[in-house]
Amino acid sequence: MIQLHNVSVSYQGDTALPGLNLHVHKGEFLFVTGASGAGKSTLLRLIFAGIQPNSGQILIDGQNLTRMTRTQVAMLRRSIGVVFQDFKLLPNRTVLENVALTLEVLGWNAKDISKKVYHTLKRVGLEHKINATPLKLSGGEQQRVAIARALVNEPKILIADEPTGNLDDLNKEQILEILRDANIRGTTVMVATHDRRYIEASHRDFIALEKGMIVEDTRERR
Numbered sequence: 001m002i003q004l005h006n007v008s009v010s011y012q013g014d015t016a017l018p019g020l021n022l023h024v025h026k027g028e029f030l031f032v033t034g035a036s037g038a039g040k041s042t043l044l045r046l047i048f049a050g051i052q053p054n055s056g057q058i059l060i061d062g063q064n065l066t067r068m069t070r071t072q073v074a075m076l077r078r079s080i081g082v083v084f085q086d087f088k089l090l091p092n093r094t095v096l097e098n099v100a101l102t103l104e105v106l107g108w109n110a111k112d113i114s115k116k117v118y119h120t121l122k123r124v125g126l127e128h129k130i131n132a133t134p135l136k137l138s139g140g141e142q143q144r145v146a147i148a149r150a151l152v153n154e155p156k157i158l159i160a161d162e163p164t165g166n167l168d169d170l171n172k173e174q175i176l177e178i179l180r181d182a183n184i185r186g187t188t189v190m191v192a193t194h195d196r197r198y199i200e201a202s203h204r205d206f207i208a209l210e211k212g213m214i215v216e217d218t219r220e221r222r
């Protein structure tokens with residue numbers, strides 16, 4: 001589903017990833033861990049084409065990301081849900097409107113949008129907050145809205161960058177449940193976190209990065 005071949009990234013001449021090789025299969029749930037600056041966000045940004053590599057190949061579902069036109073990249077992004085630590089919700093829009101945006105862009109009609117948004121909010125336990133604005137919600141609730149927005153069009157891939165960074169243990173557990181549920185429904189999930197305890201509690205595989213290189217891959221133990 002996701003393949004990186006010898007991918008390197010530099011920022012203003014400083015190497016963040018010196019030449020990464022990674023294969024994530026369809027249906028996997030994989031954590032990406034490592035200290036601050038190890039390259040976790042850089043790796044995730046590459047996958048949704050937020051940045052371009054300096055060299056190497058990236059294949060997403062068989063398509064070569066490095067050779068795509070802008071239109072093809074835009075199409076590909078529709079099949080990738082993205083969640084960030086700081087939620088990135090629109091503060092003046094309701095929960096319904098925030099989650100609906102993804103479907104509006106795809107040209108869905110209003111009736112189907114409200115049905116789908118309601119069901120997706122139910123998956124994250126927030127259907128009762130459908131008319132609230134984000135600032136009236138707790139941090140954990142805002143993050144669940146952001147996840148609902150990422151999941152509403154049933155993406156093939158879900159990428160989450162430190163999705164539980166500022167949350168307490170109960171909220172972290174809820175987020176993990178939602179991500180697991182998305183994975184069980186068939187979405188390939190990649191989550192970056194520096195929090196090893198969180199990964200251990202999840203009993204899921206991880207890769208560990210150091211200076212942009214994979215220094216541990218629990219999938220190799222199997």
Ligand SMILES: Nc1ncnc2c1ncn2[C@@H]1O[C@H](COP(=O)(O)OP(=O)(O)OP(=O)(O)O)[C@@H](O)[C@H]1O
Nearest residue numbers: 011012016034035036037038039040041042043194
């Ligand atoms: N936009 C940027 N401009 C310049 N350098 C950057 C930029 N983004 C990341 N870097 C550098 O690239 C390296 C990898 O950063 P990255 O954000 O991928 O690490 P990370 O593991 O996600 O860290 P954190 O846990 O702190 O978010 C670091 O040395 C960082 O300083």
